[in-house]
């Protein structure tokens with residue numbers, strides 16, 4: 001059954017689509033189209049794992065400290081606008097983002113290219129299908145239900161550091177907890 005949250009998203013996108021049609025051919029048509037496309041990019045991925053919301057700067061700093069302590073390849077599963085991928089790459093580590101949304105994939109790939117970040121890339125695929133064997137550190141900022149689905153797979157991964165922001169896995173116990181930044185570090 002469709003959740004209340006998802007029903008609200010469908011309603012919001014439907015309203016924006018109607019407004020877009022109503023304004024098509026007028027001066028408001030282009031801004032309405034941009035608004036509709038951005039809203040789709042932010043909210044449609046919630047049907048595949050999570051809508052977009054970014055990690056705060058102080059949490060990104062904590063993540064970088066943890067990556068420096070572990071010293072390995074970093075993967076952000078559900079990488080959004082690539083702010084975490086970019087920050088980790090700039091700290092000197094190989095950094096990979098996995099993003100399902102084509103618009104955010106395009107934006108983050110362009111962002112990395114324009115800023116000359118060479119040791120980072122974004123893969124356009126679902127984290128449910130992605131090969132995570134090359135990762136030493138896996139970062140996730142994802143909702144409860146998605147972490148619940150990912151947990152059995154994460155438990156099977158050996159020798160990885162998994163970092164969660166804001167939301168913890170349902171049963172795995174973090175090795176370190178940074179409550180101020182809401183960063184939780186797991187060892188598998």
Ligand SMILES: C[S@@+](CC[C@H](N)C(=O)[O-])C[C@H]1O[C@@H](n2cnc3c(N)ncnc32)[C@H](O)[C@@H]1O
Nearest residue numbers: 045048049050053054055078079080100126127
């Ligand atoms: C809460 S945001 C986190 C963004 C980024 N990691 C950060 O911390 O700033 C979750 C991201 O996961 C993406 N996403 C949702 N489902 C996905 C899936 N199945 N595979 C890959 N990415 C997905 C969304 O498009 C969104 O950009």
